Amino acid sequence: MDVWSDCAAWSRRLLAAAELLSGYRHLRHRRYEDWWVHPDSADAVVRTLLALGIHSLVLDAMAQGRSYTPELIGRLRPADIGNAVTKRPDHELLAGLPALDEADRLRVDVVRILTYDPASALTAVRLRALAHGALHGLGKSVSAEDPVCEDVAGMPR
Template sequence: MDTWKMCIVLSRRIVTTADQIPEELTLRHRRFRNWSMNPKSADALLETLLALSIHSLVVDAAVHGNPDAAAVIQQMPLADIATAATVRPHHELLAGLPPLTEPDQLRVNALKVLIHDDASALPLGRLSQTARITMQQLAAAIGGGAPVCSDIPTDPQWLRP
């Protein structure tokens, strides 16, 4: 599996797993509606922003001598993904992207519009903060101090009794 696919699969797993936390999905969608954002579209952009954040960290690791993307992703702290989504310069999120499938390219293009259009700074900031909140909620639910991606449960019902 190529690096981008690993990043998009992980970002979907992050959102799907976080959605099992009581009230997380409801609160996130309420925030999106309050911000006049369509929850389904905003969730797709959130997943893409998380994938770009993960990808940028993998690219950094490769530049610093660790080309094993799968191993880097497995040991990536959730806090690092949250930081990349909120603090990393946007051009770094877009650097080093491979050719993308049409659906992925459309979502990346939508984020590019938010990045490059000054009038879109507020929606982009809100997406970034939602990414941070999602990662923090997931890390808190997983527990254990500083969870990494390999700690994300694969069972879709992990929190349900």
């Protein structure tokens, strides 16, 4: 099974679900304008950050003896993904990655540059906060008491 591909697919689904939240798309693009960041490249970084957060939580679950299935991601809490993206040390988010195709490797390299280049640190923090905010908004948008990814982004497709 390709864990990374599943994590990347869920990151796209979560960001697409956030697009449906009232005002989120406008707010996100307004912030991109204020930060002088192109929406397409910023969205790619946000999706990559989400995928890295999901991937780190999947690796944690596997280290605790749980078998990986794609359904495992659907049972992750968006709040936990948001915390992974914003609170985990960078090296933990970037650890344990499999061999990536060229496109994914380039996106992860952008995250590395934003993370470790002092001139880009503010942009990295802002994009991480934006990813966290999307997940927080998604969690609040459903009636589930303790929502999981399947609750906020629908059942696996």
